[in-house]
Amino acid sequence: MPANPFEDPDESYLVLCNGRGQRSLWPARLPVPAGWPVELPATSRARARAHVEQVWPDVRPHAPATSATSATSAASAGETLPALFERIAAKHADLPAVESASTSLTYGQLADLVNRLARRLIADGLGPGDLVGISVPRGTDQVVAALAVTTAGAGYVPLDPGYPTALLRHMAADSGLRTLLHTGPVPVDVTGLRTVDLAAPDPDPDAEDRPAVPVADAQRRRPLRADDTAYVIYTSGSAGTPKGVVIPHAGMAALAEAQQHWIAPGPGDRVLQWASFNFDAGFWDLTLALLSGATLVLTDDRAVLPGEELRRTLIDRRISHAVLPPVALTATDPDGVLPGGVVLSTGDSCTPALVARWAPGRRMFNGYGPTEMTVGVTMAGPVRPGEPVSIGEPWPGNEVRVLDVDLQPCQYGEEGELYLVGEGEALGYLNRPALTAERFVADPYGAPGSRMYRSGDLGYLDKDGPLYFTGRADRQVKLRGFRVELGEVEAALESCAEVRLGAVVVTGEVDSARLVAFVVPGTDRSEGLAEELRGVLAARLPAHMVPSRIEVVATLPMTSNGKIDRRVLAERAAGSLPAGESGASPAGPVDLSDPVAALCALAARVLEVPEIAPDDNFFDRGGHSVLAVRLAKAVRDEWKMNLPVRAVFERPTMAELGGLITPA
Template identity: 50%
Template sequence: MRTVNDLFESTVARVGQEPALISPGGTVGYARLNADANRLARRLVAAGVGPDTLVAVAVPRTAGLMTVLLAVLKAGGAYLPLDPAYPVERLSFMLRDARPVLLVRSSRVSVPGAGVPELLIDDPAVAATVAAQPPRDLTDRERRAPLRPGHLMYVIYTSGSTGRPKGVAVTHAGVAALVASQAAQLGAGPGDRVLQWASISFDAAFWDISLALLSGAALVLAPADDLLPGPPLHDTMIRNAVTHATLPPVALSVTDAGGLLPGGVVMSTGDAITRPLARTWSKGRRMFNGYGPTEVTVGIAMGPINGDEEISIGRPLLGSAVHVLDERLGEAAPGEEGELYLAGPGLARGYLGRPAETAARFVADPYGTAGSRMYRSGDRGRRRADGELFFAGRADDQVKIRGFRVELGEIEARLTGHPAVELACAVVEGGLAEARVVAYARTRPGDPVTGPDLRAHLAAALPAHMVPAAVVVLESFPTTPNGKIDRAALRRAPAPAPGCDDVCGMAAEILGVPEARPEDNFFDLGGHSVLATLLARRIRREFGVSVPIRSIFEAATLADIEGLVQAGS
């Protein structure tokens, strides 16, 4: 097994003069990226970074971010990505829980330090110190200890069913198999351009990075605004001549496939893709479906999609295994459903600082070598007689919203943490692009707290993708015959659709809320990037006016959006 450093440095040796990063700030070649990362890595070693130490990283999506991530790995450390858009409470928790030895950030980003030493990469004094370091690759003698594949590579925090986010600790051990599988099926290499779409706070970002920088292709970086699903994403891919892109189905569903990736590769991941969507995107390009929770090195299975056939999640990556097991951990017969248990070198070490939760999910593998483990995914699936795997849904309350993993239990736990809430339940409503979480709460009799109050309470603690589109206060919950909350009844409850032909009416219909007033903010009502794309598309269809999605983000109220429509009429 090899580390990311081994794989990247061998790529640099082969294609040193090829472009590695393409961004609005210019193009950076492999040789320069490697030298910059080596210089910064030596500064990180001097700051105490070494194997199995964590470095929190809060840097905007730029070439500088890639330099920092590579430098952390070259120093022997593991990176903990911090999304500046996360609530302060969430970032503070991650820092307290992970206890990194260092926080690397730029002056453009402010995060709660929580007592962690900081390195400001764009500070002139720091930049001068880094520039003075040698550009050559680091050796194990220069690190605080030799770096091995079993050492940590990154820690990604996921939603936790108990209301407490979990840090998934992933090592270098699975990267070589991942890269070999990417090469065998996706075939990226020198001359290709890979879109870096996923947020760095999600493990899918490492898929983009490894597909490009460990193959010799160029990684295309763009500001978040230019990656919004719909016209911005389409234009960004055209402008940068992207040849390989990995996108969740919800982004594919609102982005025009025309002219994109001619003869290239598109991969769907993060959620189940529909056959009509697969038919659209598999024309004129190769299309793949991927599967893998955060508890593995990004992916565990992958396979080609033919839009006319039943869509599978492919077969296990090289060296990996996906077991379809019954309740007694026996192999399910071909065609029969069971729970998916995952094994192989890409398995995470476990949950950071949570031995009990690790032991519960990472269990002994009766089908592997002595001492080997497998991950109990909580996903259900089946295996066809020819070995092809098919996803069949979740066995618990974990869901995917726009490709993001969400534990409904964490939302419910946060909601019941409010002093006025006696009972809470969260459900998913709507189809693929419109999918949203709606939370329901019963409050103490006589308490004046409202649904918007409770939504604001959640927004102060949860990432944006986990904040419910609405919180509805109920006097009582529907129940099943055994007295449990009837979640299906809550999901079936129709959201009033006003059917208006003005912007407020359109917004209410798209958001699934009873009313949207001119003074309301689209995103405070539960909007997000995909729904903003749908609103822009609806305005264009109904009024013949093109309102930029960025303008919808910047509009303080729906009245402001109405003004843009009138100005364009």
């Protein structure tokens, strides 16, 4: 695995600053790139970080645009999301834009709702430089809210109502939200936060008189620029705290161009909104439809669960385009879905086996790109069975550099770290200037003063052109399509009073992948500690970051240099699974005269726990959406019976589920 020149704490670092006020930590042993004067001479990494924290408070541009600032940023001339959407809405005003189970809106109707809400936000003083929270379930209100916030000029911060309250409170406070758009109960209480219930009547007596025509720059607090914030997505942080990635409008035109170049969606196509807005894949779904004239098809969360629920949705809603992570593709039968349509695999490594299952009968693509690059940066396809699965070529306006430890280009076939540059590059991490300076670094190969994003991904460039992804250079993992920093989970564990030391590893592949934690308690107590810790973590972390299993141990294995031996822990986690791992293999004859007892045994096998009691909650014992699908599938495959996946969410104990099993 290549070493990284930015990760050695004992090396001397410079602090560089370009003409746009951006900063980069730079190894003193390497030549300084053009356009980056030295702001702080060679010093320790810790001192360099501390200096950046002092002098660079935020990554969002706040000052009004001037001729001087416009001249220093090519992004200022780019197109914004509202401008791109306004053009498509005017061209296809009578075509269906969004469709839910109960509502259908044409592009003209959607644009009217967006513009009226945007004017309401502008009247409340919101505009460029502001952030607005959106806590709205899947549906037309969610789409309207996101587009209206950006049309007003502000950036939106998605706050999933299903997230733990402590996490939502952190995100709202960290992003400095002044306003929260919501429907239903307010999910978070933060001092000074104004809430707007989109389901309630507008209290403004002049609301009916607000025009629905497009919002012009003259009506905003100041003109909207391409380097203004469009949205902030919070991702897992290695230091134990989620970090907000600040995405500007600058990459929107390139995003739409890439979608047209490879996929070419348009009127008549039906795009599934599969991903949550809490992830940038949800923004891809939205723009794939609404920047092309296609229809965005909305569902509730249960309808897109991998497996039979997702398959039925794809068929019943006549979906032609779907963006699905490998975990969803693995769990879902492709027979009869997306005939002649498009499927895009993204969020994790796409395997040849998935291509063999899903490519026949439809166009299949493989996309790559972290949140820090406006959803993505490369695309491969259409991919075909029997061929190597690459991550393809960069989008228009973007580049990928494969560099070695001295930041020199790697030879064809030589593994290096992927450095990403281009129009889609994020502004940085909100309120984390030192981390921004470490990850968004000076670009020795671009225009003077330009930056590149140090992705932490490893890969190589094939002599015939395509790029291949080979893994990570750090402890970040992809779990069922979610980006997880294991360090954040460990930090949450070690913040618990009864934990002296914790370590987290990943075991399993694709849809069977899960987190397993090992903890050394700070007291003699071990009885019931694992389940108590899972409850504490569930109140602090998103569900996909809560370990499926926690083992209480006396000590953790160490390497010869005194570090936790995670390889040994991973082997232990994989080797300690009960027989019939993942519920994939039948456990022998089952007595269905007692369906509750039979379900307890089957659920224990799926959850990889010694036993589960009738009144145990499936999700409290380590279950998640993919395992719920696998439990239902095991009932069907092994018992020739039916158990609706939705029922597992609605009645998650075996005592409740036992009476819902029906003959196939």
